[in-house]
Amino acid sequence: MQFPSLQLAGSEFWIAALLALGVAAGILALVHFANNQVKRAVIVGCAFLAGLFYFLEFFIPPDLKSEEVIVLRWNLTQTGSIIGNAAQVIAGFTFLLGIYNLVHIHGNIIRRLRGGWINSVAFFAAFLAMVVFAFWRDWQNWFDPLYPNYITPGKPEFIDPKGATFASQVADKLWAPLWVNDIVKDHKPRQDVYTLLFEGVYRNMDATMFSILAFYIVSAAYRAFRIRTREAAVLMITAVIVMLGQVPLGQFLTNWIPADGFFHGLRLEEINQFVLGQINSPVQRAIGFGIGLGGLAMALRIWLSLERGSYFEEGS
Amino acid sequence: MQSRTGARWEEFLGRLDRRLVSLGLVLFTLPPLVGKWVLPLTASSPSRALQAAVEAIPPEKLVFISSDWDAGTQAESRPQLTAIVRHLLKQKRKFVLFSVNSPTGPQIAQTTVEKAIKEEDLTEEQWKYGRDWANLGYKVANTPWIRTLSRSIQEAMKEDWQNTPISELEILKGVDRWGPDGQVAMLIDVTGSATIEYWYAYLTPTKVKLGLACTGVMAPEQYPYLDSGQLSGMLTGMKGAAEYFELIGAPSPELRVTMAGQSFAHLYIVLLILLGNVPIFLGWWQRRQR
Structure with a gap:
C-alpha cells in the first residue's frame, strides 16, 4: 500500500x-x-x-x-x-x-490583584510586544509571493536602498515601515523594533538569568560541600582536580613538568583527562545501562497501559 | 565532637552575608579580565579528534550542524559554533544549520554564522546563503520526526528558517541520506542540552560521523561515547572553543582572556570549598594532637 x-x-x-x-x-x-x-x-x-x-x-x-x-x-x-x-x-x-x-x-x-501582579503585567507587555512586532515584520514574507524579489539584489522588483526612489518604493510595496521591517542589507544588526527586542533585550536577559547560576554555585560551595567522610574527601579531591584541570589555570600550575618527559602524567590536565576518561567513563556507562533497563521497563509499562496514572485511577 | 574554634568558624560562615561571597566572585574574576591575562592552553584529545574528523570529510559531502543552544549558554556555545564554522569555511566545506531544541536558536545561530563568514574575510557572494550554507530553522524534536529525518532529509525538512522551500536551496538538491553512502558526512551538535542523545539513538545506524560541542557540565557524561567511537570528537565548554581556535590556526585572544577569568572563578570556588571545611580540618588536627 x-x-x-x-x-x-x-x-x-x-x-x-x-x-x-x-x-x-x-x-x-x-x-x-x-x-x-x-x-x-x-x-x-x-x-x-x-x-x-x-x-x-x-x-x-x-x-x-x-x-x-x-x-x-x-x-x-x-x-x-x-x-x-x-x-x-x-x-x-x-x-x-x-x-x-x-x-x-x-x-x-x-x-x-495577587502579590507580584506587576510581574504579570510585565509578562503581557513583553508577550504582546514580541508577538506584534514579529508578526508585523514577517507577515508579508509569509503571504506575499513577490516579497523575496523586493529584497533580492538583481531582481527587477528589488528595492535598492541606494536608489533615489527608495522611500516611495518602501511605502508602496512593503506592508510595514522600515522601523518595523528593516530591509537594508548593510544594517547589521537590522535596525527594527523586533531586532531591538530580540537581540537587545531578550538575549541579554536570558544570558543574565543563566549567569546568576554562578553566584548560586559559589554560595553553595562553602555551605554544602563538607568532608565528613573519607568518600567525601575522595570526591572533593577529584572535584578540585577536574575543576582546575578543565581551565588553563590547572595547566599553569603544573606547567613546570615537561610535557614530553617521564612525569608528564602528573600534569594537572593529564590527571584530569585520566579521571574523565578512565574513572568517570566506566561509571557513566554503568549508569547508562541502568537507565536503559529502567527505560525499557517503563516503555513496556506505558505501551501495555500497565502504568497507573491519575486518569486511570479516577476511571476505575 | 567539634572544637570551640571549629564551632566559632561554623558560626562565622553561617553569618557570612551571601552578597559578600558573590562580590568576592566578581573581585576575583576581574583582575584577569581587566589585565587581559593569558594562561597556557594545550588542546585536549577530544578537541583534536573533532578537528581531525572535520578535516577527513570528503570535499563533496555536507556537514549538518544542529545548533541547539540559546542565549542562556551563549558564553560557551557561541564561541564553539564560531570556531567550528570558521574551520568549515577554511576547509571550504558546505554546511547546513538547524535546531531541535531551542526555538530562538536559529536566529542566534544565523547572526553567529554571518559574523564568522565576515571574520574569514568572505563576502556574502563568496560564501552564499542557499548555495554554500543554509539555515533550516527550528524543528520540534519528537521521536517520530527524528526517525523520519534519519531515513530521509527531504521528507523531514520542508523549508528553511525563512520559509523558503528546500527545493529552492541549491545546497540541498539531491541531499537525502546520512553517512558514507549518503550526501551528509557529519553532524555536529552544538548544544546546551541533551539533544545528542537523539543522534546517538537514530543516526548512529546510518554511520554518519557525530561531533559534539557541549557545555562544560555536560561533558563527563559523553566520555563513554568517545571511547566507543560513536562520537568522533568533542569540544568541552569555553575551553573546548578556545582550544579549537588554536587548532585551526585562528587564535582568539578575547577568548583566552575570558578563559583566564573562568580559571580564577574555578579557583575561587575551590578556595570557598576549603574555607567551608576549615572546622573539619581543625577537628582532625586537634584529634591528632591529643
Whole structure:
C-alpha cells in the first residue's frame, strides 16, 4: 500500500483543511462525551497500536533493495514519515497550549490583584510586544509571493536602498515601515523594533538569568560541600582536580613538568583527562545501562497501559 | 565532637552575608579580565579528534550542524559554533544549520554564522546563503520526526528558517541520506542540552560521523561515547572553543582572556570549598594532637 502524494492548492487546500478540522473536532467531541470506560479503551488501544507500529517498523528487517519495511503490502517506512510530519503539527499545537496556560495564570493574578501582579503585567507587555512586532515584520514574507524579489539584489522588483526612489518604493510595496521591517542589507544588526527586542533585550536577559547560576554555585560551595567522610574527601579531591584541570589555570600550575618527559602524567590536565576518561567513563556507562533497563521497563509499562496514572485511577 | 574554634568558624560562615561571597566572585574574576591575562592552553584529545574528523570529510559531502543552544549558554556555545564554522569555511566545506531544541536558536545561530563568514574575510557572494550554507530553522524534536529525518532529509525538512522551500536551496538538491553512502558526512551538535542523545539513538545506524560541542557540565557524561567511537570528537565548554581556535590556526585572544577569568572563578570556588571545611580540618588536627 503506497500513499499518494497530495499537493493541494487554493480552494482545494482550504476545503481539505476545514474538513480535517471538522473531523478532528468530531473525534474530540466523541471522546469528550464518552464515558470513562470508553475513554480508557480508546487511550489503551491508541497507545498499544502506536507502540506496535514502531515495534514492527523497528524489528522487521527491511527490504534489501528499497531499504523499506513492508508488511502485507503495507509500507511501514513511508507511513512512519507521515506520522513524523503529523507529530510535528501536533507538537506545534503544544505551543498554543503553553501560551493559553501562561495567559490563564497571569490573567488570574492580575484580575485578583495577587502579590507580584506587576510581574504579570510585565509578562503581557513583553508577550504582546514580541508577538506584534514579529508578526508585523514577517507577515508579508509569509503571504506575499513577490516579497523575496523586493529584497533580492538583481531582481527587477528589488528595492535598492541606494536608489533615489527608495522611500516611495518602501511605502508602496512593503506592508510595514522600515522601523518595523528593516530591509537594508548593510544594517547589521537590522535596525527594527523586533531586532531591538530580540537581540537587545531578550538575549541579554536570558544570558543574565543563566549567569546568576554562578553566584548560586559559589554560595553553595562553602555551605554544602563538607568532608565528613573519607568518600567525601575522595570526591572533593577529584572535584578540585577536574575543576582546575578543565581551565588553563590547572595547566599553569603544573606547567613546570615537561610535557614530553617521564612525569608528564602528573600534569594537572593529564590527571584530569585520566579521571574523565578512565574513572568517570566506566561509571557513566554503568549508569547508562541502568537507565536503559529502567527505560525499557517503563516503555513496556506505558505501551501495555500497565502504568497507573491519575486518569486511570479516577476511571476505575 | 567539634572544637570551640571549629564551632566559632561554623558560626562565622553561617553569618557570612551571601552578597559578600558573590562580590568576592566578581573581585576575583576581574583582575584577569581587566589585565587581559593569558594562561597556557594545550588542546585536549577530544578537541583534536573533532578537528581531525572535520578535516577527513570528503570535499563533496555536507556537514549538518544542529545548533541547539540559546542565549542562556551563549558564553560557551557561541564561541564553539564560531570556531567550528570558521574551520568549515577554511576547509571550504558546505554546511547546513538547524535546531531541535531551542526555538530562538536559529536566529542566534544565523547572526553567529554571518559574523564568522565576515571574520574569514568572505563576502556574502563568496560564501552564499542557499548555495554554500543554509539555515533550516527550528524543528520540534519528537521521536517520530527524528526517525523520519534519519531515513530521509527531504521528507523531514520542508523549508528553511525563512520559509523558503528546500527545493529552492541549491545546497540541498539531491541531499537525502546520512553517512558514507549518503550526501551528509557529519553532524555536529552544538548544544546546551541533551539533544545528542537523539543522534546517538537514530543516526548512529546510518554511520554518519557525530561531533559534539557541549557545555562544560555536560561533558563527563559523553566520555563513554568517545571511547566507543560513536562520537568522533568533542569540544568541552569555553575551553573546548578556545582550544579549537588554536587548532585551526585562528587564535582568539578575547577568548583566552575570558578563559583566564573562568580559571580564577574555578579557583575561587575551590578556595570557598576549603574555607567551608576549615572546622573539619581543625577537628582532625586537634584529634591528632591529643
